Amino acid sequence: MDLVEPYVLQNGLPFLVASGSSSSGDYGVSGIPHSFLIDAEGKLAWHGNPAGLSKGAVKKALKGAKRPKGDFLAVRIDEPVDARGEKARKLAEDGELAAALKEVAAILADESATGEQKQGAATVQSAVEAHVALLTGQAEQFIKDRDLGKALTILEALGKEFGASETGEKSRKRVEEIHSDPQLKAEMEAAKAWTRLQDQIRELKPAKARPKIEDFVKKYTGTKAADRARAMLGPGKSK
């Protein structure tokens, strides 16, 4: 699996990828590639070679399905929470983290709240705080991996969600740091230019596309986008 992670990070794939999984055993997979289509009710709708997946089967599975949740702010809280803490829990699970913490604070500040109610509130609070820490950590890792688009997506969402609070301020500050760091700025420009170039060369024959990619690599050398572009040229004649 050493090949997988660099490839995924290198290419910014639009689908979720895992490594080190034993699920193929659970799924009885003996030949690959093998795909399983699961409908909105969590039932298996179809499985087989991905090439054999029909539009009809996909349409059927999509019936009643929700849009893919882009809301990475949402927190799952599996521990039991007292009835009074339910509102806070629901807010957290809907990704309304600031509102959830406000609810929690109200319960904790209430002198007449029972021990159980305070326990429930504390459970929600820990879960939210842990999730924010997780996201902040992920943002830093994305910055390290020079996947700035993802890092900014997280930090901007946190900044918006947490407004004037410390968490919000910290996130916004980090966004400013990214935008004012010359090297990171160069990475972002290169990434934007690479997206544009990919659109341009999509319709071109390899012979026509190649010199454009080579020029791009020269111009943006040292950036992750240039690495991705160079990888597209393949082994051998890349400058």
Next chain:
Amino acid sequence: MKLTHVVLPAVLVAAGALVSARCSVEGPEVGKAPPEISAKAWLNHVGAEPSLASLRGQAVLLEFWATW
């Protein structure tokens, strides 16, 4: 409307074990709930680790593949 596309690695099974693996492990049945997925590492998610439970309500395309 979009499918949520999830890619998992296939476990490399030694040639001798492959036959017995095919006989002993039945795949999930169409119409029934398939097993929960698990992985050592999720490589490009944002936020909580994906699971079929967390993706419930969306249509999911699970693909097993390998680098060989």
